[in-house]
Amino acid sequence: MKKRTLTIVMVTILATAAMSVSAQDQPRRQRARQNAGQNAGQRNREQFKPKLFAELPEWCHNPDGLTVDEKTGKIYMNNPNFNGPAAGGKKKDFPATLNVFDKDGKFEKLLEYPPLEETGQTGAMGLDFGPDGNLYVCDNQYFYNKDHKSRILKVEMKDGKPTGNVTPVVVGLKLANAILWHNNELWVTDSCLDLDGYFGIGGLWRFKGDEILKQTEPLKVLPNGQDKHLVVKEAVKKIGREDSTGADGMTVDNNGVIYFGNFGDGVMYAVTVDADDSVKCVKILDDERYQCCDGIFFDPISKRIFINDSKENAIRWITPLQGTQTQVRSGVLWSNDDTDGTDGLLDQPCECVILDGKMIIANFDYTFPGLKNVKFDAPHTMSVIDITPLQRRVQQQAGQQRQGRDNANN
Numbered sequence: 001m002k003k004r005t006l007t008i009v010m011v012t013i014l015a016t017a018a019m020s021v022s023a024q025d026q027p028r029r030q031r032a033r034q035n036a037g038q039n040a041g042q043r044n045r046e047q048f049k050p051k052l053f054a055e056l057p058e059w060c061h062n063p064d065g066l067t068v069d070e071k072t073g074k075i076y077m078n079n080p081n082f083n084g085p086a087a088g089g090k091k092k093d094f095p096a097t098l099n100v101f102d103k104d105g106k107f108e109k110l111l112e113y114p115p116l117e118e119t120g121q122t123g124a125m126g127l128d129f130g131p132d133g134n135l136y137v138c139d140n141q142y143f144y145n146k147d148h149k150s151r152i153l154k155v156e157m158k159d160g161k162p163t164g165n166v167t168p169v170v171v172g173l174k175l176a177n178a179i180l181w182h183n184n185e186l187w188v189t190d191s192c193l194d195l196d197g198y199f200g201i202g203g204l205w206r207f208k209g210d211e212i213l214k215q216t217e218p219l220k221v222l223p224n225g226q227d228k229h230l231v232v233k234e235a236v237k238k239i240g241r242e243d244s245t246g247a248d249g250m251t252v253d254n255n256g257v258i259y260f261g262n263f264g265d266g267v268m269y270a271v272t273v274d275a276d277d278s279v280k281c282v283k284i285l286d287d288e289r290y291q292c293c294d295g296i297f298f299d300p301i302s303k304r305i306f307i308n309d310s311k312e313n314a315i316r317w318i319t320p321l322q323g324t325q326t327q328v329r330s331g332v333l334w335s336n337d338d339t340d341g342t343d344g345l346l347d348q349p350c351e352c353v354i355l356d357g358k359m360i361i362a363n364f365d366y367t368f369p370g371l372k373n374v375k376f377d378a379p380h381t382m383s384v385i386d387i388t389p390l391q392r393r394v395q396q397q398a399g400q401q402r403q404g405r406d407n408a409n410n
């Protein structure tokens with residue numbers, strides 16, 4: 001025991017001596033440059049520190065899907081209220097709700113979702129406005145019944161408010177998570193297809209507009225990965241925390257490329273539709289540092305796709321694909337340690353939208369094994385990050401590049 005202590009002391013002394021020698025040898029100017037770099041890094045980091053956007057009541061403790069009404073600038077938010085005594089099949093304390101925010105965080109409940117009779121629950125998550133002006137909503141029933149009970153619901157809207165008519169338009173999904181109307185088509189991520197031979201596998205559903213908008217009864221898809229509307233299937237890697245959840249967040253860039261990422265391993269994909277209407281999916285990011293992807297959102301001004309990293313309490317970014325690229329750049333905008341969410345620090349961020357340079361973030365706070373967030377706790381919060389410095393920088397760089405090209409051409 002004593003000998004070991006002595007060895008450790010000796011090694012420590014030697015290491016300290018080596019460090020001080022190298023520090024003396026280091027030119028002073030280089031050290032100053034490094035310090036300046038660290039200070040700038042710290043400043044850059046601090047400028048994206050999240051603040052509190054809204055504190056939510058207990059009956060709205062689980063904010064998830066977000067979408068902006070482009071016409072009014074209002075932010076619509078689904079809250080499945082998964083926490084509470086629903087575990088074990090009991091009815092939840094609070095029903096799932098649809099809510100609306102103005103840009104300053106003023107908040108109003110619009111609707112309590114009617115439960116699915118079979119489970120007594122609704123798990124309203126992703127949502128998007130359709131071309132008919134109604135809201136389309138992922139109802140994740142997987143947390144209550146894994147046997148193809150998830151649905152897409154249409155919430156009929158008039159003058160920015162629900163009329164009260166909520167009807168299923170697609171039934172038979174596994175874990176409906178994110179939803180996107182694009183090019184008069186409806187795209188939906190399914191996080192847990194549970195197909196034989198895979199640790200985990202998720203995918204993308206694609207429905208033509210007419211199939212949804214002109215239907216007389218809900219479209220029922222075939223089970224177990226057999227349906228033709230399931231156009232992408234991607235497996236999940238088994239990594240440290242062994243979460244098998246697949247396709248989660250989804251967004252589309254200004255070139256019409258659709259992106260999605262896996263919750264369980266953080267791998268990102270890009271999806272395009274070819275001239276013959278076939279769907280192509282390529283892996284664009286597979287980096288062991290980044291192991292989780294929940295909701296994602298493309299911002300055309302900063303030219304970034306922002307990723308809610310639930311594992312790391314982080315907002316990360318990737319660049320959208322350009323030309324024939326198949327890989328993207330990536331980085332971290334902000335991350336913080338475990339927190340209850342006080343003052344707006346991230347408490348398992350799951351979705352974000354960007355409005356007038358402000359990134360509005362929902363903190364899901366419904367933990368899974370291996371996440372930084374260790375428990376569900378008050379306060380229940382939405383955060384906001386001012387990303388205008390990043391937007392300005394990217395726009396300036398683009399302007400300089402244009403100028404450079406013009407000069408070269410003249």
Ligand SMILES: [Ca+2]
Pocket residue numbers: 125177178248249294295350
């Ligand atoms: Ca999600």
Ligand SMILES: [Ca+2]
Pocket residue numbers: 339340341347365376377378379380381
């Ligand atoms: Ca919290």
Ligand SMILES: [Ca+2]
Pocket residue numbers: 339340341347365373374375376377
């Ligand atoms: Ca928490």
